[in-house]
Amino acid sequence: MPTRQLVTLGEAMLRLSVRPGDRLEEALAFDVHVAGSEANVAYAAARVGLSAAWVSALPENALGRRVVRTLAAGGVDTSLVRWEKAGRLGLYFVEMGAAPRPIDVLYDRAHSTMALAAAGAFDWAGLADTQFFHVSGITLALSDSSREVARRAMEEAKGSGASVTMDVNYRQRLWGREAAAEAVRDVAPLVDVLVATAEDARDLFGADGVEQLQAALGVETVVLTLGAAGAIASRGGTTVRRGGHAVETIDRVGAGDAFVAGLIWGLVDGSLELGLERGLAMSALKMTLHGDLFRLDAGDVAALLAKDHREVGR
Numbered sequence: 001m002p003t004r005q006l007v008t009l010g011e012a013m014l015r016l017s018v019r020p021g022d023r024l025e026e027a028l029a030f031d032v033h034v035a036g037s038e039a040n041v042a043y044a045a046a047r048v049g050l051s052a053a054w055v056s057a058l059p060e061n062a063l064g065r066r067v068v069r070t071l072a073a074g075g076v077d078t079s080l081v082r083w084e085k086a087g088r089l090g091l092y093f094v095e096m097g098a099a100p101r102p103i104d105v106l107y108d109r110a111h112s113t114m115a116l117a118a119a120g121a122f123d124w125a126g127l128a129d130t131q132f133f134h135v136s137g138i139t140l141a142l143s144d145s146s147r148e149v150a151r152r153a154m155e156e157a158k159g160s161g162a163s164v165t166m167d168v169n170y171r172q173r174l175w176g177r178e179a180a181a182e183a184v185r186d187v188a189p190l191v192d193v194l195v196a197t198a199e200d201a202r203d204l205f206g207a208d209g210v211e212q213l214q215a216a217l218g219v220e221t222v223v224l225t226l227g228a229a230g231a232i233a234s235r236g237g238t239t240v241r242r243g244g245h246a247v248e249t250i251d252r253v254g255a256g257d258a259f260v261a262g263l264i265w266g267l268v269d270g271s272l273e274l275g276l277e278r279g280l281a282m283s284a285l286k287m288t289l290h291g292d293l294f295r296l297d298a299g300d301v302a303a304l305l306a307k308d309h310r311e312v313g314r
Contacts, residue, residue, distance in 0.1 A: 001164065006045050006052040006086050007130040009153050010038030010139045011114035011146075012067045013090040015253075015292060017270065020096045024106060033291035034070040034091070037136045037169055040254050044261035044282060044294035046075035047172045048301060050268060053077035055127050055153070057117035062217065063089040063114075069224055074293065082121050086206035087113030094253060103253070115143040122149065124156040132264050133157035136167040141174040147183060154190040167260050168196040171206055174272070177204055188217040195223045195260055210234040221272065225259060225283075231276050242276040245304065254292035259283040261294065262301070281305050 004099045016030035042054040054076050058064035060083045067089065068078045085145070090109025097103045109115070139150045154164050166187070170180050181204040188194070194217060196204075201224055207213035210232050214222040221235040231245040262282035266275025286294045 002129050002131045002160075003051075003055050004130040005050045006042065006132045006264055007055060007080075007127055007148060007157070007162075008038035008042040008052070008134045009055045009127065010036055010107070010136060011090060011112055011142060012036035012039045012056055012058070012071075012089055013092055013109060013112075014063060014066070015092055015094055017094040017096065017290075020098060021252050022095070024093055024095045024104070030093075031290065033253070033293065034067050035178055035292035037167065037257050038134060039067070039071060039076075039262045040257035040294070041134055041167075041264075043071055043074045044075045044258045044286070045264060046077075047263055048261070048278075048282070048296055050261075050265060051077070053080055053130070055080045055122065057082040057084050057087070057113045057121060059083075059087055059089055059113045060085055068180075074295070077299075080123055080126050082117065084086075084113050084117065084121070085114045086249070087111055089113070090115075096251065109142075112142070114139075115146050117149060118145055119149050119152045122153070124152070127153055128156040128160035128162060130160075130162050131167055131268060132156065132163045134165045134167070134260065134264065136169040137180060137184060138169050138174065140173055140187070140196065141171060143179065147306070151187055151190070154187055158190050163192040164190055165193040165195070165260070165264060165267075166191045167256065168204065170198045170200045180204055180252055185217065189217055190311065191217075191219050193221040193223065193263075194219040194265065195225065195256075197256070198227075199227050210239065214225040215242050223263060223276070224254065230280055231259070236274055240273050240276060242273070242280055247284045247287045249287045251290050252287050254294070255283040255286045257292070258286035258294045277305060286298065 015035040259279040262279030263275040
Protein backbone atom coordinates (compact mmCIF):
# COMPACT_ATOMS: atom_id res chain seq x y z
CA MET A 1 0.00 0.00 0.00
CA PRO A 2 1.19 3.58 -0.67
CA THR A 3 2.66 5.47 2.26
CA ARG A 4 0.21 8.37 1.90
CA GLN A 5 -3.41 8.78 0.91
CA LEU A 6 -2.89 12.18 -0.74
CA VAL A 7 0.01 14.22 -2.08
CA THR A 8 -0.52 17.70 -3.53
CA LEU A 9 1.91 19.90 -5.48
CA GLY A 10 1.82 23.66 -5.81
CA GLU A 11 2.83 27.11 -4.69
CA ALA A 12 2.12 28.58 -1.27
CA MET A 13 1.77 32.29 -0.61
CA LEU A 14 0.94 34.67 2.17
CA ARG A 15 -2.45 36.30 1.86
CA LEU A 16 -2.85 39.84 3.18
CA SER A 17 -6.48 40.84 3.64
CA VAL A 18 -8.19 44.05 4.68
CA ARG A 19 -11.28 44.10 6.86
CA PRO A 20 -14.64 43.87 5.08
CA GLY A 21 -15.59 47.37 4.01
CA ASP A 22 -11.98 48.61 3.80
CA ARG A 23 -10.08 49.32 0.57
CA LEU A 24 -6.60 48.00 -0.19
CA GLU A 25 -5.38 51.47 -1.16
CA GLU A 26 -6.42 52.87 2.23
CA ALA A 27 -5.53 49.95 4.53
CA LEU A 28 -3.52 50.65 7.68
CA ALA A 29 -3.24 46.99 8.64
CA PHE A 30 -3.63 43.54 7.10
CA ASP A 31 -4.69 40.11 8.34
CA VAL A 32 -2.05 37.57 7.26
CA HIS A 33 -2.89 33.97 6.30
CA VAL A 34 -0.99 31.12 4.66
CA ALA A 35 -2.63 30.28 1.34
CA GLY A 36 -2.25 28.40 -1.93
CA SER A 37 -4.68 26.08 -3.67
CA GLU A 38 -2.88 22.74 -3.31
CA ALA A 39 -1.62 23.63 0.18
CA ASN A 40 -5.23 24.37 1.15
CA VAL A 41 -6.32 20.97 -0.17
CA ALA A 42 -3.62 19.12 1.75
CA TYR A 43 -4.41 21.02 4.95
CA ALA A 44 -8.15 20.35 4.73
CA ALA A 45 -7.53 16.67 3.97
CA ALA A 46 -5.19 16.33 6.94
CA ARG A 47 -7.71 18.03 9.23
CA VAL A 48 -10.32 15.37 8.44
CA GLY A 49 -7.88 12.52 9.03
CA LEU A 50 -6.23 11.71 5.71
CA SER A 51 -2.51 11.10 5.50
CA ALA A 52 -1.67 14.12 3.34
CA ALA A 53 1.60 15.65 2.13
CA TRP A 54 2.29 18.89 0.28
CA VAL A 55 5.17 19.27 -2.17
CA SER A 56 6.62 22.63 -3.16
CA ALA A 57 9.77 24.76 -3.32
CA LEU A 58 10.12 27.45 -0.67
CA PRO A 59 12.63 30.21 0.00
CA GLU A 60 14.94 29.41 2.89
CA ASN A 61 13.84 32.31 5.07
CA ALA A 62 11.36 33.27 7.79
CA LEU A 63 8.37 33.47 5.42
CA GLY A 64 9.04 30.02 4.01
CA ARG A 65 9.33 28.64 7.54
CA ARG A 66 6.03 30.28 8.47
CA VAL A 67 4.29 28.40 5.67
CA VAL A 68 5.72 25.04 6.74
CA ARG A 69 4.96 25.57 10.42
CA THR A 70 1.36 26.51 9.65
CA LEU A 71 0.73 23.52 7.41
CA ALA A 72 2.52 21.09 9.72
CA ALA A 73 0.43 22.32 12.65
CA GLY A 74 -2.64 21.16 10.72
CA GLY A 75 -1.17 17.69 10.22
CA VAL A 76 0.32 18.09 6.73
CA ASP A 77 3.50 16.15 5.93
CA THR A 78 5.97 18.77 4.62
CA SER A 79 9.00 16.49 4.41
CA LEU A 80 9.04 16.65 0.59
CA VAL A 81 9.29 20.46 0.46
CA ARG A 82 12.45 21.68 -1.28
CA TRP A 83 14.31 24.61 0.32
CA GLU A 84 16.00 27.01 -2.08
CA LYS A 85 18.02 30.21 -1.83
CA ALA A 86 16.64 31.60 -5.10
CA GLY A 87 13.26 33.24 -5.49
CA ARG A 88 10.78 34.52 -2.95
CA LEU A 89 7.47 33.71 -1.33
CA GLY A 90 4.57 35.07 -3.34
CA LEU A 91 1.99 37.39 -1.82
CA TYR A 92 -1.56 38.20 -2.67
CA PHE A 93 -3.79 40.93 -1.36
CA VAL A 94 -7.54 40.55 -0.88
CA GLU A 95 -10.23 43.17 -0.63
CA MET A 96 -13.37 41.43 0.60
CA GLY A 97 -16.33 42.62 -1.43
CA ALA A 98 -19.98 42.68 -0.41
CA ALA A 99 -22.78 42.56 -2.98
CA PRO A 100 -22.85 44.14 -5.44
CA ARG A 101 -19.00 44.45 -5.26
CA PRO A 102 -17.01 41.25 -5.95
CA ILE A 103 -13.84 40.21 -4.12
CA ASP A 104 -10.82 42.04 -5.52
CA VAL A 105 -7.44 40.26 -5.63
CA LEU A 106 -4.00 41.72 -6.34
CA TYR A 107 -1.15 39.25 -6.98
CA ASP A 108 2.51 39.89 -6.13
CA ARG A 109 3.92 36.46 -6.91
CA ALA A 110 6.31 36.88 -9.86
CA HIS A 111 9.63 35.02 -9.54
CA SER A 112 8.46 32.92 -6.63
CA THR A 113 10.65 30.00 -5.62
CA MET A 114 8.07 27.51 -6.88
CA ALA A 115 7.74 29.31 -10.22
CA LEU A 116 11.52 29.10 -10.65
CA ALA A 117 11.90 25.47 -9.54
CA ALA A 118 13.16 22.91 -12.04
CA ALA A 119 11.95 19.34 -12.36
CA GLY A 120 15.26 17.97 -11.15
CA ALA A 121 14.75 19.49 -7.70
CA PHE A 122 12.06 17.10 -6.51
CA ASP A 123 11.92 13.64 -4.94
CA TRP A 124 9.73 11.93 -7.52
CA ALA A 125 9.67 8.56 -5.80
CA GLY A 126 8.47 10.13 -2.57
CA LEU A 127 5.87 12.23 -4.38
CA ALA A 128 4.48 9.23 -6.26
CA ASP A 129 4.14 7.09 -3.11
CA THR A 130 0.49 7.94 -2.65
CA GLN A 131 -3.05 6.76 -3.33
CA PHE A 132 -4.13 10.12 -4.79
CA PHE A 133 -2.07 12.92 -6.32
CA HIS A 134 -3.59 16.39 -6.78
CA VAL A 135 -2.59 19.51 -8.71
CA SER A 136 -4.45 22.56 -9.98
CA GLY A 137 -4.39 24.70 -13.08
CA ILE A 138 -2.75 27.46 -11.05
CA THR A 139 0.47 25.44 -10.95
CA LEU A 140 0.31 25.06 -14.73
CA ALA A 141 -0.05 28.83 -15.03
CA LEU A 142 2.88 29.96 -12.88
CA SER A 143 5.68 29.46 -15.42
CA ASP A 144 6.92 27.12 -18.13
CA SER A 145 9.12 25.32 -15.60
CA SER A 146 6.25 24.98 -13.12
CA ARG A 147 4.10 23.47 -15.87
CA GLU A 148 6.90 21.00 -16.61
CA VAL A 149 7.15 20.12 -12.90
CA ALA A 150 3.39 19.55 -12.70
CA ARG A 151 3.33 17.33 -15.76
CA ARG A 152 6.31 15.29 -14.53
CA ALA A 153 4.61 14.87 -11.15
CA MET A 154 1.41 13.66 -12.79
CA GLU A 155 3.37 11.20 -14.93
CA GLU A 156 5.30 9.84 -11.95
CA ALA A 157 2.16 9.48 -9.83
CA LYS A 158 0.19 7.86 -12.63
CA GLY A 159 3.07 5.49 -13.37
CA SER A 160 3.12 4.40 -9.74
CA GLY A 161 -0.59 3.57 -9.74
CA ALA A 162 -1.92 6.71 -8.04
CA SER A 163 -5.18 8.33 -9.10
CA VAL A 164 -4.51 11.83 -10.43
CA THR A 165 -6.98 14.58 -9.56
CA MET A 166 -6.93 18.07 -11.03
CA ASP A 167 -8.85 21.27 -10.35
CA VAL A 168 -8.99 23.49 -13.46
CA ASN A 169 -8.97 26.54 -11.15
CA TYR A 170 -8.68 29.10 -13.97
CA ARG A 171 -7.22 32.45 -12.86
CA GLN A 172 -7.64 35.12 -15.52
CA ARG A 173 -5.01 37.34 -13.91
CA LEU A 174 -2.38 34.63 -14.45
CA TRP A 175 -3.08 33.74 -18.10
CA GLY A 176 -5.61 33.85 -20.92
CA ARG A 177 -8.41 31.43 -21.64
CA GLU A 178 -6.83 29.85 -24.71
CA ALA A 179 -3.51 29.18 -22.97
CA ALA A 180 -5.28 27.71 -19.94
CA ALA A 181 -7.51 25.48 -22.06
CA GLU A 182 -4.56 24.24 -24.11
CA ALA A 183 -2.54 23.41 -20.99
CA VAL A 184 -5.41 21.46 -19.42
CA ARG A 185 -6.05 19.55 -22.66
CA ASP A 186 -2.34 18.66 -22.77
CA VAL A 187 -2.38 16.95 -19.36
CA ALA A 188 -5.96 15.61 -19.52
CA PRO A 189 -4.82 12.09 -20.58
CA LEU A 190 -3.01 11.86 -17.22
CA VAL A 191 -6.06 12.91 -15.18
CA ASP A 192 -8.46 10.45 -13.54
CA VAL A 193 -10.71 12.99 -11.79
CA LEU A 194 -11.21 16.53 -13.08
CA VAL A 195 -12.93 19.28 -11.07
CA ALA A 196 -14.12 22.55 -12.61
CA THR A 197 -16.60 25.28 -11.93
CA ALA A 198 -19.47 25.46 -14.39
CA GLU A 199 -18.13 28.89 -15.40
CA ASP A 200 -14.65 27.53 -16.21
CA ALA A 201 -16.13 24.61 -18.16
CA ARG A 202 -18.10 27.06 -20.29
CA ASP A 203 -15.45 29.74 -20.76
CA LEU A 204 -12.44 27.48 -21.41
CA PHE A 205 -13.98 24.50 -23.19
CA GLY A 206 -17.41 25.64 -24.39
CA ALA A 207 -18.94 22.85 -22.32
CA ASP A 208 -22.51 23.31 -21.12
CA GLY A 209 -22.69 20.59 -18.50
CA VAL A 210 -20.68 17.78 -17.04
CA GLU A 211 -21.18 15.32 -19.92
CA GLN A 212 -19.97 17.86 -22.50
CA LEU A 213 -16.85 18.58 -20.45
CA GLN A 214 -16.20 14.87 -20.06
CA ALA A 215 -16.51 14.38 -23.81
CA ALA A 216 -14.28 17.37 -24.56
CA LEU A 217 -11.42 16.20 -22.34
CA GLY A 218 -11.84 12.42 -22.24
CA VAL A 219 -11.45 12.21 -18.46
CA GLU A 220 -13.02 9.24 -16.70
CA THR A 221 -14.58 11.20 -13.82
CA VAL A 222 -15.61 14.86 -14.12
CA VAL A 223 -17.08 16.99 -11.35
CA LEU A 224 -18.71 20.38 -11.90
CA THR A 225 -19.29 22.71 -8.98
CA LEU A 226 -22.43 24.81 -9.28
CA GLY A 227 -22.07 27.40 -6.54
CA ALA A 228 -25.01 27.47 -4.13
CA ALA A 229 -26.75 24.80 -6.24
CA GLY A 230 -24.21 22.13 -5.22
CA ALA A 231 -22.22 19.87 -7.53
CA ILE A 232 -22.70 17.25 -10.23
CA ALA A 233 -20.40 14.41 -11.28
CA SER A 234 -20.26 12.00 -14.19
CA ARG A 235 -18.49 8.63 -14.22
CA GLY A 236 -19.03 5.55 -16.36
CA GLY A 237 -22.27 6.85 -17.84
CA THR A 238 -23.74 7.61 -14.41
CA THR A 239 -24.49 11.11 -13.22
CA VAL A 240 -24.63 12.02 -9.54
CA ARG A 241 -25.87 15.34 -8.17
CA ARG A 242 -25.95 16.77 -4.66
CA GLY A 243 -27.30 20.09 -3.41
CA GLY A 244 -25.39 22.72 -1.48
CA HIS A 245 -25.86 24.05 2.04
CA ALA A 246 -27.22 27.39 3.20
CA VAL A 247 -24.26 29.50 4.31
CA GLU A 248 -23.78 32.83 6.04
CA THR A 249 -20.52 33.66 4.29
CA ILE A 250 -17.61 35.10 6.23
CA ASP A 251 -14.86 34.37 3.67
CA ARG A 252 -15.39 32.36 0.49
CA VAL A 253 -11.72 32.17 -0.53
CA GLY A 254 -10.50 28.57 -0.27
CA ALA A 255 -13.99 27.05 -0.39
CA GLY A 256 -13.24 25.29 -3.68
CA ASP A 257 -10.11 23.74 -2.21
CA ALA A 258 -12.07 22.48 0.79
CA PHE A 259 -14.52 20.93 -1.69
CA VAL A 260 -11.70 19.11 -3.46
CA ALA A 261 -10.37 17.76 -0.15
CA GLY A 262 -13.81 16.42 0.75
CA LEU A 263 -14.21 14.89 -2.71
CA ILE A 264 -10.89 13.06 -2.39
CA TRP A 265 -11.83 11.96 1.15
CA GLY A 266 -14.91 10.29 -0.27
CA LEU A 267 -12.94 8.73 -3.13
CA VAL A 268 -10.42 7.31 -0.63
CA ASP A 269 -13.40 5.57 0.96
CA GLY A 270 -14.51 4.33 -2.46
CA SER A 271 -17.55 6.57 -2.98
CA LEU A 272 -18.00 9.39 -5.47
CA GLU A 273 -21.38 10.19 -3.94
CA LEU A 274 -19.87 10.51 -0.48
CA GLY A 275 -17.12 12.63 -1.99
CA LEU A 276 -19.67 15.12 -3.32
CA GLU A 277 -21.47 15.22 0.02
CA ARG A 278 -18.31 15.69 2.06
CA GLY A 279 -16.91 18.20 -0.40
CA LEU A 280 -20.02 20.37 -0.33
CA ALA A 281 -20.16 20.21 3.46
CA MET A 282 -16.49 21.18 3.79
CA SER A 283 -16.88 23.99 1.27
CA ALA A 284 -19.83 25.42 3.20
CA LEU A 285 -18.03 25.12 6.53
CA LYS A 286 -14.90 26.78 5.13
CA MET A 287 -16.93 29.85 4.17
CA THR A 288 -17.68 30.44 7.86
CA LEU A 289 -13.95 30.91 8.61
CA HIS A 290 -11.51 33.74 7.94
CA GLY A 291 -8.53 32.81 5.78
CA ASP A 292 -7.99 30.14 3.14
CA LEU A 293 -7.50 27.13 5.42
CA PHE A 294 -10.16 24.67 6.60
CA ARG A 295 -9.52 24.75 10.36
CA LEU A 296 -12.29 22.33 11.39
CA ASP A 297 -12.34 18.53 11.52
CA ALA A 298 -14.21 15.38 10.49
CA GLY A 299 -16.62 15.73 13.39
CA ASP A 300 -17.78 19.12 12.13
CA VAL A 301 -18.35 17.65 8.68
CA ALA A 302 -20.28 14.68 10.07
CA ALA A 303 -22.45 16.98 12.18
CA LEU A 304 -23.42 19.09 9.20
CA LEU A 305 -24.15 16.07 7.03
CA ALA A 306 -26.28 14.54 9.78
CA LYS A 307 -27.95 17.90 10.40
CA ASP A 308 -27.09 17.24 14.04
CA HIS A 309 -26.21 20.76 14.96
CA ARG A 310 -27.66 23.50 17.14
CA GLU A 311 -27.40 27.26 16.94
CA VAL A 312 -25.60 27.20 20.29
CA GLY A 313 -23.17 24.29 20.69
CA ARG A 314 -23.27 23.72 24.47
